[in-house]
Amino acid sequence: MTADHAPLTTLIDKASRLGPVPYAAIWPCSAHALGGAIEAAKHDILKPILVGDRQTLEKTAAESGLSLDGCRIVDAADPASAVRKGIELIHAGEAQGLTKGSLHTDTFMQGVIARDSGLRTSRRMSHVFALAVPGYPDLVLASDAAINIGPDLMTKRDIVQNAIDLHHGLGLGTPRVALLSAVETINTRIQGTLDAASLCKMADRGEITGGVLDGPLAMDVAINEGAARTKGLVSDVAGRAQILIAPDLEAGNILVKTLSFMAGAASAGIVLGAKVPVLLTSRADDAQARLASAAIGALYARHLQSGNRA
Template sequence: MDNDPAAPKSQRLDGLIGQGRAVKALPMGVVYPLNGDALAGALEPARDGLIEPVLVGPEAPIRDLARKLEIDLGATRIVDVPDAEAAAATAAAMAGRGEVLALMKGSLHTDTLLHAVVQKEAGLRTGRLLSHCALIFSPAYGRRIILSDAAINIAPDLDAKRDICQNAIFLAHAVGIAVPKVAIVSAVETVRSKMPSTLDGAALAKMADRRQIVGGIVDGPLDLDGAVDPAAARIKKIVSPVAGMADVLIAANIDAANAMYKEFLFMAGAQAACCVMGAKVPIVLTSRADSAETRTLSAALAVIVADAVRRKPDLFEGPSGE
């Protein structure tokens, strides 16, 4: 693989923490942190100076859990609401008012949190679909790559994939990729009428040409090796500004994206930082299987995204589905 041998150290995600620390600690609404992972997921990045957590949920059970786990809440603010649905609605409204600049999922169901986020009264809608983006570094590959959508959209249609592409491009901008190269991944690199993912890839590439997707270079369909390996792209004679050096991978559906994500983490020793894009604030979705490193890196990524949106809002405006 034609990757720069010096790249692994410079491309690792550890630097996200330093970038996040350079920003004033971000007020982050932590929604219903009623288990140990959720509470630790909020307080670990707080100790690293990344966020000022605002715990939204029933105060007495949160304090009881902290005592049981011997966690010192100190002066951490708690917004007392009775249940998960109320916590999600309250946190979303706080984000809409600018009281918090990011959200983190606690121990409630993802659907409950995202349902509150997309309600009109929350004031967080952009007109684009919400989608999950993972910034990944694998030592075996040697450079950062963004993967979407491994967690939210099950079988996205063409319009949904347009929003998934746009959200991933905006995340790439936030982490310093000025013109991200986006690969629409399929099993082959040619358009085939019996393979819907190849038709979507070709359509999305043309939509980018027509500025229905902005801020990046989009090409597809591309098979995975043709998207990320310059040698494979040369051998297959793929003529494309994206082939071999993709910054963003857009999978055909949640099955493909989720499998790729977990292969990176559990079989290739990858680092990951994840957040949900498409709302006016970044949203961190924690998982029981996430390592402490992934939780902290994801919080750092949310800080970087929120700061980028604050500093350069025009950079994150683009076509919407409304």
């Protein structure tokens, strides 16, 4: 990361100063996954408990030049059993979050969302990307680009609330939330505009709390004050949005990848709505992205431990 990514590096520094938070690292049996867990430990952000096949972990560490000194290992025969043992660590109070290693996302998340996992809450789980976009002053939270494919209104309500709660949990204050669509007016043929208007009314009536919402807003109006002025839009959110809520997963995924690969944004990701934070890192994530995700996970785990949960 560079100086352009200051909103994320600031969170990494903050998490490091506060000290490590215990996390169950599920099946970190590749050099990439194991290295990420050990790097987070070196920065005093996470205290990883490595849940996986001991022999494979030791072999991976030896081949990658990584040291397992000081790392606790919980032996598990396969990825599915590693997920179960990681969840047991949560219920035993020995870990405050989960992070995905080198197992398939489906295997990981199926264990988390299972009805008998004990991790489900009244909220729908959703994914949030935290993005530091060069030239934009604030950290941007974008959701949902990874879990909920075509969310209905009540799912969107949870997506919005989860993102707002994360913004508060990171110590960033009351967020400005843009409900994205293609236009700024209600169009009965564009479901996203109807949902955006409904979500704003839900916020007015206290069904969504902690944020300032506006929508529908097109992307240019949401993030560019000049565009908002040109279109004559008077809004507390327009031009200065800190949370971007996509109408569906396709739009959200395209949004995040465009900001990352064309605008040079640095990103981190987290799943919210469970009893503990869940970190979903990708094999494509570099070391800094994994470190940023760890920092966000550690900070939000502290927030939940302090009693700030839905």
